Amino acid sequence: MSDTLVDSTEIDSSKRTWLIASSCAGAVGVAAVAVPFVSSLNPSEKAKAAGAAVEADISALKPGQKMTVEWRGKPVWIVRRTPEQLAALKALDPQLADPQSQRKPSELTPEYARNEYRSIKPEFFVAVGICTHLGCSPSEKFQTGAQASLPDDWAGGFLCPCHGSTFDMAGRVFKNKPAPDNLEVPPYMYLSDAKLLIGSDKKA
Secondary structure, three states: OOOOOOOHHHHHHHHHHHHHHHHHHHHHHHHHHHHHHHHOOOOOHHHHHHOOOEEEEOOOOOOOOEEEEEEOOEEEEEEEOOHHHHHHHHHHHHHEOOOOOOOOHHHHOOHHHOOOOOOOOOOEEEEEOOOOOOOOOOEEEOOOOOEOOEOOOOOOEEEOOOOOOEEOOOOOEEOOOOOOOOOOOOOEEEEEOOEEEEOOOOOO
């Protein structure tokens, strides 16, 4: 009976290949388990649509600028108003349909926003960017003065291009316009000076 000699390098090579294959299979298995776990920590699209709160970083927002975030499938505006825009608000009361936000207060204006500025902090205005007439999205018209579709004494605000409803810098609708109510102020709170939480106001 003859003995068959096997080169030790072939054995080492075979072991090495087997070990690499086993390690790869194990890594794939771990990754397959880890990915669903990490994903489960983030709000799903369904949860967002159902009303999950969303964070907004306002640290880079400059006076006179607006940013938009999505909450419940709606655009939510965050406007950093200038001192001049804030000063103009009170003088507009006689021209507004609901200057004190008394119509539908529980639906459209949280208690902490039922003030002259319709906000927690005067500088930052938060509102759902949907016209209360037929659900169109108004355009920002922050520039003051005479402009197309706006009065000569325009003090800045928003214009709904669909049917001509106008809103001031606090989202209050002007008199004799198709929109019946002021823009909605969603529930919100400050997490810090630089971050807002839209959709929750437990600490507001």
